[in-house]
Amino acid sequence: MDLSFGSEYDEFRVEVQNFIANNAHKAPKGNDLRGDTAKDWQKLLIENGYTARTIPKEFGGFGAEPNILKSRIIAEEFSNARVNTGLGGQGISMLVPTLLEMGTQEQKEQFIRPTIHGEMIWCQGYSEPGAGSDLASLTTSAVLEGDEWVVNGQKIWTSTAHIADWIFCLVRTEPDAPKHKGISFLLFDMKTPGIEIRPLVDMTGAANFNETFYTDVRVPKHQIVGERGQGWQVANAILGHERETLAPANTAQTRINALIELMKTDTADGERLIDNPVYRDRLMKIQGQVMAMRFNELRVLSARLNPGQDAGLSRMITKLEGTELRHELEGLAIDVMGEIGLAYEDNPHLRNTGSWQREYMYYLGLIIGGGTSQIQKNIISERGLDMPREPKIEKSR
Amino acid sequence: MQFGLSEEQILLQDNVKRFLNDNASLDHVRKYAEGGNDADIWAGLSELGVAALLIPEEHGGIGMTPLDAAIVAECLGNNVAPGPFLGSAVMAPTALIASGGDHGEMLAQLAAGTHRVGIAFGEAIKRRNDAGIQVSNGVMNGTSLFAFDALADSYLVADQNKHLYLVSAGDTGLTRTLLTTVDKTRQTVELNYKDVTATCISTDVSVFEATLDIGRVILAADTLGASQDMLDQAVDYAKQREQFNRPIASFQAVKHMCAEMAASLEPCRSMVWFAAHALADLPNEARATACHTKAHLSEVGKAIAKTSTEVHGGMGFTDLVGLHYWFKRIGANRQWLGAPEHVRHEAAILQGLVA
Numbered sequence: 106m107d108l109s110f111g112s113e114y115d116e117f118r119v120e121v122q123n124f125i126a127n128n129a130h131k132a133p134k135g136n137d138l139r140g141d142t143a144k145d146w147q148k149l150l151i152e153n154g155y156t157a158r159t160i161p162k163e164f165g166g167f168g169a170e171p172n173i174l175k176s177r178i179i180a181e182e183f184s185n186a187r188v189n190t191g192l193g194g195q196g197i198s199m200l201v202p203t204l205l206e207m208g209t210q211e212q213k214e215q216f217i218r219p220t221i222h223g224e225m226i227w228c229q230g231y232s233e234p235g236a237g238s239d240l241a242s243l244t245t246s247a248v249l250e251g252d253e254w255v256v257n258g259q260k261i262w263t264s265t266a267h268i269a270d271w272i273f274c275l276v277r278t279e280p281d282a283p284k285h286k287g288i289s290f291l292l293f294d295m296k297t298p299g300i301e302i303r304p305l306v307d308m309t310g311a312a313n314f315n316e317t318f319y320t321d322v323r324v325p326k327h328q329i330v331g332e333r334g335q336g337w338q339v340a341n342a343i344l345g346h347e348r349e350t351l352a353p354a355n356t357a358q359t360r361i362n363a364l365i366e367l368m369k370t371d372t373a374d375g376e377r378l379i380d381n382p383v384y385r386d387r388l389m390k391i392q393g394q395v396m397a398m399r400f401n402e403l404r405v406l407s408a409r410l411n412p413g414q415d416a417g418l419s420r421m422i423t424k425l426e427g428t429e430l431r432h433e434l435e436g437l438a439i440d441v442m443g444e445i446g447l448a449y450e451d452n453p454h455l456r457n458t459g460s461w462q463r464e465y466m467y468y469l470g471l472i473i474g475g476g477t478s479q480i481q482k483n484i485i486s487e488r489g490l491d492m493p494r495e496p497k498i499e500k501s502r
Numbered sequence: 503m504q505f506g507l508s509e510e511q512i513l514l515q516d517n518v519k520r521f522l523n524d525n526a527s528l529d530h531v532r533k534y535a536e537g538g539n540d541a542d543i544w545a546g547l548s549e550l551g552v553a554a555l556l557i558p559e560e561h562g563g564i565g566m567t568p569l570d571a572a573i574v575a576e577c578l579g580n581n582v583a584p585g586p587f588l589g590s591a592v593m594a595p596t597a598l599i600a601s602g603g604d605h606g607e608m609l610a611q612l613a614a615g616t617h618r619v620g621i622a623f624g625e626a627i628k629r630r631n632d633a634g635i636q637v638s639n640g641v642m643n644g645t646s647l648f649a650f651d652a653l654a655d656s657y658l659v660a661d662q663n664k665h666l667y668l669v670s671a672g673d674t675g676l677t678r679t680l681l682t683t684v685d686k687t688r689q690t691v692e693l694n695y696k697d698v699t700a701t702c703i704s705t706d707v708s709v710f711e712a713t714l715d716i717g718r719v720i721l722a723a724d725t726l727g728a729s730q731d732m733l734d735q736a737v738d739y740a741k742q743r744e745q746f747n748r749p750i751a752s753f754q755a756v757k758h759m760c761a762e763m764a765a766s767l768e769p770c771r772s773m774v775w776f777a778a779h780a781l782a783d784l785p786n787e788a789r790a791t792a793c794h795t796k797a798h799l800s801e802v803g804k805a806i807a808k809t810s811t812e813v814h815g816g817m818g819f820t821d822l823v824g825l826h827y828w829f830k831r832i833g834a835n836r837q838w839l840g841a842p843e844h845v846r847h848e849a850a851i852l853q854g855l856v857a
Contacts, residue, residue, distance in 0.1 A: 106504065106505065106506070106507075106508070106569055106775065106779045106783075107503060107504045107505075108503060108505060108779070108783075108784075109503065110503050111503070174503060365855065369855070379855050379856065380856065382847075385847075385850055385855065385856060386843055386846055386847070388850075389794075389797070389846035389847075389849050389850055390797070390801070390842075390846060392794065392849070393794035393795075393797055393798040393846070393849070394798065396773065396791070396794050396798070397769035397770060397772065397773040397798055398769055400505075400769065400772035400773045400775070400776040401768065401769035401772045401773075403505040403772060403776070404505050404506060404771075404772040404775075406503070406505070407503060407504055407505035407506050408506070410503060410504070411504055411506070414504070414506045415506075417768055417771065418764055418765070418768045419768055419769070419772065422764065422765040422768050422769070425761075425765050426765050426766070426769065479754075479758065481761075481765075482754075482757065482758040482761035482762065482765075483754070483757065483758075483761075485761035485764055485765055486751075486757035486758065486760050486761040486764075487757070489761070489764060490737050490757075490760055490761070490764055491737075492737065492740065492741065492751040492752070492757050492760060493741070493748075493749060493751055493752040494752065495752055495753070495754055495757075496748060496752065
């Protein structure tokens, strides 16, 4: 057991802290992906190696060797200082790593630099009305006609489609192959004729999702990642990684600290909320759970650093446990506030900008999205505990 | 950075596991529960160095860390093994060493496994009806309930001021009566003191606290082991048991129960490791972490004890399968040294959230 990162890392941490101290005023405050402030900030972060850190220089990144501890320190320091960590989105978090692993040289050169600099925004075309948990049953088709794929079908939950420049999309190209082997991974411009976008407002009131419709959308043949029929492997190359990062314990820690502050300031009948033993016990219970998840994450980190170390099921359970815990945590804040907990949007009595209700609902979305809690339990029991799959039911008419 | 067990610790774990599988199987546990004796198991464990783990080399021990003790506790919980590990190998040595007094002789006997020290801390944690002790001028009177290790040669007793005293089990004024509890894998006793000679070990509250903290982490580790075994038993049973022409393990209703157990238990392992490590290396975090670990493992353990029993169906309810020994062990660990609400309250006090 050795929890120190070592002296070279202490120096690196100081470097990061100094950077933040000198530059934090340049960081964007809101969530505007298109703004110049966001792009300038992104450029500064890349130049200093605080984002796109391991992406090769030839593709516009910082070009550092992967270093898990340095990445961790960057994440910790930016999170502690509550400073914007640069652009995110599915292009940067999902497509770029996919291209680095499975893309051609031309694809890497064409797409990675503009994507990480915020000049090319992507959306992800995976789920369909008839293909949710059973994603591999998707039916949006692409048929090769000459030098072009012709795409027809419908996608749903297409985040940011309304502002995206391009889409990475799973389509069925081999209708006669088994379902996992008939899928291909296409890239295309969202301005291509034949694409219709309808916003899908979610329960928080935001319209980040869309339904998207594709009618005879023509895509140049070479805009495929991997081979025909390999799309499932291409998509899965990084899906597991997405799940692990949906509800990091660091953020849960920040939220419980905010809740403690709230309970120390807000009162009911003149009594601080924290002085109510029932509320306090619920708070302590969740604090203990957050603690357990933090240490679980340390184990995941350690297993990545020390390949011989057995990580047990520590990685497999983070999506399930992390999202359920955040939902509980945010819900507790609402409970302790009584009717003030109802305040939302422009209500003048909001606490913490109304984030408690927003995150409470948002995390319910994350319990469902990215593989539902029930799908996570299937994965844990089948792959983690080696329990048999449920027998398939023959398709009936 | 390495958050996990060292090769030596994995070796220790393997050795203890192997010994327990041979010498503390369910059959052995049953014999003990039906009125047997744990002396053989403790002698064997002592030979492996388990009694000497936390005792410095100068006193015949092997000077290892609380994390090593937690690893052993997990193994003991796994097998619901009897024995005085918590008191004699963990809490008593911790108190004697922390007190700074000259206890070399007793430490050497503890290390050899030839002397057993029981623990009677109820008074200092929360005094219940029927209990209560007074000490004046080195003489103890009153009653301690649920002191653990029925065969101890002496007892470490904490009074309401959190002062620690040692009393001899052989003192003519001490009456010891077995107290029946649901947990038959470890025996507890009622101690009645009538003018018993009490040797003061420490009036420094931090000595009591260090002893209590490690006791709580070790109980959590025991629950970790017992819970892991209940999960493993449930998964094995579900794979074998067939209904409706298929193993019940293929039903999502059953699989999801097992997945929930696994998902809640996995972070507990990291938590126990961290809490044990903090006792030795992170003094600022150690106390609150020990409280949270005790409480969290109690809650997760309770849920797993219930769920695993349910996965076993009617068989889980029988004495035949013996699963109830694990269920009750986890239940006892939950109540000893502070039940969840109590330790969570302490965690809040330690953070200055409440006076």
